[in-house]
Amino acid sequence: MTNGNGGTIQTLSEQALPEGDIAGMTLFPVARFLIDLCPTSTLIFPVNSGSVFHGGLGAALKTVTDPVTYQYLFKPSPLPHTQRMLKSLAIPRPYILEPPLNDQRIYRAGELIQMGIVLIGRAVQSLPIFVAAFEEFGRRGFHR
Secondary structure, X not given: OEXXXXXXXXXXXXXXXXXXXXXXXXXXXXXXXXXXXOOOOXXXXXXXXXXXXXXXXXXXXXXXXXXXXXXXXXXXXXXOOOOOOOXXXXXXXXXXXXXXXXXXXXXXXXXXXXXXXXXXXXXXXXXXXXHHHHHHHHHHOOOO
């Protein structure tokens, strides 16, 4: 997939578990996607590039989705009338970002940046939202 600025996002692989019930255990979907990002100008990342991807993705999600979906994906909280996790200050997000696994901090225009994202539970169905968010993130630019 190509965004308007010449950057690309490609889903390279998917590994998913089916939703269902096996021997009394309820399974939920988990899918891992690899994403290729191709900058159109030189990018310089801080030592912890994960923070750049996390912050940029959050800002982009806020733009490409409605407030309820944004809350579920980026700022989850306990559901009303639930007895679970009421005292938790941080509810886990339904995704895991896997920033580039190398120590490279400078990427030149056209140089491939590969990262992953694992979507968990209902978030697997939100893949198109994440793709749109990464495209928006690319349009906005990578900032610390």
